[in-house]
Amino acid sequence: MKLYEYLAKQAFAEAGIPVPPGRVVTTAEEAALVCREVGPVALKAQVLAGGRGKAGGIAFADWPHEAEARVAAMLGKTIHGHRVDRVLVEKKLTVQAELYLGIAVEGAARKPVVIASNQGGVNIEEVPEKAIVRRLVDPLWGFRPYRAREVARRLGLTGREAGQVADVLHRLWGVFRRYDAELTEINPLVLTPEGPVAADGRLNVDDYALFRHPELPVVEEGSELERRARAMGLAYVQLDGDIAVMANGAGITMATLDILQELGGRPANFLDAGGGAGVEPMTRAMEMLLEQKPRVVLVNIFGGITRCDDVARAVVAARQNCGTEVPLVIRLVGTNEAEGLAILRENGLDAYTAMQEAAARAVALAGGPR
């Protein structure tokens, strides 16, 4: 779960990391108030989309009336498909230098990795590798203060500044652990005459660990449909084709999309019904697909844990509930295959055994290869 910038900064502030004075607002009047309190301000739309700056999601104001006008213009606007409901109003900083500090999960090493650079303020992917300091962390030992000092030294910092930046990095480690983060970043960490300040930040919490963080607000991401699917416990990604797909397991689902594309078809979505899903969730999933009115629905099931008869029942139920005429192409093999086929046939449906044939049929029904 990605937290909004203002929530990430709340977490930073709690951990003792300096953030700019200011607060999140939902009205233009509040923005004027904050500007009156702290002086010239930065105005930042709270959306999870990247590149908000170029899309008008970041502005500056020297005076309260200016802040009010700009926030008024920002609120309600849509940035890369995300509606702006909140704007973070913060004191404008005097920038001496900008650093990047980040901590992420490094899957290959199975360890957290600390990443730092003295070229902050830009996308870290655009920073040349030689300007980046990376340090794997033993998850048990943790990232001790001395290691933060060593990173600060490698960034070319000295004296008080080195100590301050090391302190921020060490505290950022605390945030990473405290919030079960997949990724947390301060970018840029601005060096000001008064010390370093986290001018922008990210905090992505591991979805699997949310049960340990009931204190966190739920930040919904993705389209309406993707959210609905997630609420049902399904992994759903909207694509731009016309062949809806349901399969069980991420790998087979991806492979199904690949096959459709290979055969000239255009998949409408990724929908992993999961291994071993029951009738009810599969019915809901099917209904969701049918509601989108695709040209055709392809159901591709290799029944391992998933039982073919459950799949058949779900397909039949969804079709009845939706009363739709969208053509269904079903491929059904594996556990309880015979029972599944019987249920389908009772309801006037049939199924393929070979994935290849089913995929080809779906592409044909959608209007043939393009």
Add this chain to the structure above:
Amino acid sequence: MKLYEYLAKQAFAEAGIPVPPGRVVTTAEEAALVCREVGPVALKAQVLAGGRGKAGGIAFADWPHEAEARVAAMLGKTIHGHRVDRVLVEKKLTVQAELYLGIAVEGAARKPVVIASNQGGVNIEEVPEKAIVRRLVDPLWGFRPYRAREVARRLGLTGREAGQVADVLHRLWGVFRRYDAELTEINPLVLTPEGPVAADGRLNVDDYALFRHPELPVVEEGSELERRARAMGLAYVQLDGDIAVMANGAGITMATLDILQELGGRPANFLDAGGGAGVEPMTRAMEMLLEQKPRVVLVNIFGGITRCDDVARAVVAARQNCGTEVPLVIRLVGTNEAEGLAILRENGLDAYTAMQEAAARAVALAGGPR
């Protein structure tokens, strides 16, 4: 620093360990109130002395008036030299069985050790070794829940009870870590029909770690004099002889006491002025010794970091400040020895070079060997 039982239990309760309902009181009337709330109660004097039960520090009451009377009798009483100011009033428990659970620092292993026994309620030293389960803990890995379950199994527990006791033990580990404990104990952990309850407990916090625990109340231990010495940063232990001793370093101080005893003398105290103490603290230390009006004071200094001239200045100053006629025997060698001797001689004092001679002289002045 040893915490009173009621403070230890507060820490337990915060960590989710069940403790008996009740609270600490400072008046007999409050005791009656608690008894009215919770029914029959145990009344426990909050003193740090061991063996308080036999000394009248523990009583029971079924009715409020009874609780009031017994607490009235207890308050103000002195138990092994400790005045009773507070009494813990707690619901009397239905005892099915009593366990011992403890976690301590095991110096030899340089690790924490978990100690458990199903023979609780008595002094753990009196429990036969074969009825005790011991487990060293890696301080980094910590004492994980599964290890607590394994201990519970070794205690012969099964089913729900095993799980409950394991949970208490795991939480006790949390207390041990959270409070930088040298020792924490639940003895007994009473198994009641409603589950395990920590009926009595100890929590000794590492003095060195108190800077991390500003939230803890200061619990003063030892005699008035010992407290005064501690406030001055000195290690002082009251003994029952008549030769006051000041030396620098715990080892040499102990050795000095041993030598006096060996020669037939009776040391009045252990006072380690520390290695490298300055004039001021040594003066205060000397004054404290002189105020006790011993028969003689033996100062035994091997100046390494401690400078002999500083020692001489302290001795002279203390003597002047106290205006006392207590004879002083001084042994002074090492760093700035000549300067120290000069200062002493200017003030009509002299010093030995050999520890042996100084000790013999002190014993003679105290009235000879006994």
Add this chain to the structure above:
Amino acid sequence: MAILIDERTRVVVQGITGNQGRFHARLMVEYGTRVVAGVSPGKGGTEVDGIPVYDTVQEAVDRHGASATVIFVPAPFARDACLEALDAGLGVVVAITEGIPVHDAMEIMTFAQARNAVVVGPNTFGLIAPGKCKLGIMPARAYAPGPVGVVARSGTLSYEIAAALTQAGIGQSTVVGLGGDRVVGLTFVDVLRRFEADPGTAAVVMVGEIGGTAEEEAAEFIKGMSRPVVAYLAGRSAPPGKRMGHAGAIIERGRGTFESKVRALTEAGTLVARLPWEITELVRQSLAKAHGSKASRGPAAP
């Protein structure tokens, strides 16, 4: 022959009194796996389908000399269950559990490394040595004993591929599911190394996905392998930046693209199937070639 497990593996099932644990313990026993004990805190002294249940893994080890475990414990308790198994000295820990927090997974893997033990998963279907031992939730019918090692990130896709091989008369030495989470215990390289050293494995099928760089690292290793490797990669059509179910199946920062993986594998001499149903034929060719070229020095395909 097989890797990691065989017919002598003595298995504990942790979480055996839960629905999934009970169900799959029975299936494993039916397959012939030596399930010697179950573990379920608080349920010690009971039995599940004749399998004795203990409160702790240590007890299962003490009484039955268990050497491996399959974990069905719910995610919030899975870290503790894995650490318990590793601490009790089990050498193979199969974590079926889905949804284990990634910080927990990192701790588990650190401990496993210290204990020199293998963790399969988490979020894996497990591993199977067909005809000998099944540690996991895969459908037994899909497999048959034979000379092909299979290693996959994803479950259902690998069932499909194994079933196709089996149907074509090509059996498997061992089929290993790495697990779908971002942090898992085994890499492709770890498994390929074992297949390369296994006299019972003549060729390997590797089922990868977009995201991460495990396939690229595997390609490096494959360059030095004597066994032929056939690969299939899912996710060609996935749009960048979208997470497709698995934590790993996301293309980020220009790394781990479909193209980079195919290129690396092809350069390493791997035959990369474009469609899943091509795999069987590629394996058949590889086996034939391996049989020919290695008759004198390597293991023979039966």
Add this chain to the structure above:
Amino acid sequence: MAILIDERTRVVVQGITGNQGRFHARLMVEYGTRVVAGVSPGKGGTEVDGIPVYDTVQEAVDRHGASATVIFVPAPFARDACLEALDAGLGVVVAITEGIPVHDAMEIMTFAQARNAVVVGPNTFGLIAPGKCKLGIMPARAYAPGPVGVVARSGTLSYEIAAALTQAGIGQSTVVGLGGDRVVGLTFVDVLRRFEADPGTAAVVMVGEIGGTAEEEAAEFIKGMSRPVVAYLAGRSAPPGKRMGHAGAIIERGRGTFESKVRALTEAGTLVARLPWEITELVRQSLAKAHGSKASRGPAAP
């Protein structure tokens, strides 16, 4: 010859910009110790008495090949300083600092064990190889080079004893202060083992105390030693249950009494001095005997 350190030891002083650090760094240099660098976060780039100061231990290691450290860092920061030194690969870490929390000490020792390094202290006067290298705060005058190894829990008492030996013309190979805290890095046995293996050590003086069981464990080890051991134990007159300055110097639970220690050591063949001034004579006798009996097989006393 000496144990743990010698004239080639390249020393870092952590906390060199504090009063104590600065003072003792100078004394160590005056003694001839190769103090190659100081470390003091935030003070990197400065100098103390001509010694270059760095922000991190790693930098001191990278630039000067440091191999040991003496730590004067205040207690709240001492854990981090010790871990930093160990992580940078220093093999001997001398923690002078008093008042390090015992939980911190346990962490430090766990890390040291993992790194196969030696921690002397905390709360130690350090260690000295007379005439070669001094890592600590002991008064240099008290020592002279020679054949006797000294190991002590307590500082001032050991200065006294070393000075008496020196005055009697008996020099020391190495003098090691274990440290006065409950958890310290070295035990008597650790040091005795090194003295036993050191060709430059012909006899050992062990200065113990009541409390704990380190002396009893030492007695077990001494049974197998070829070098003679003379012991002195402080605390005979201490009343039970009273803590006498050192965390260790407390008799609890009937363990670690003066009598049990004397008995164990005597049974192991150790000469136990009843009074400190008896030690010198006992050492002289031991050396003479050792010289006689071991002329053909052991190290010679000079």
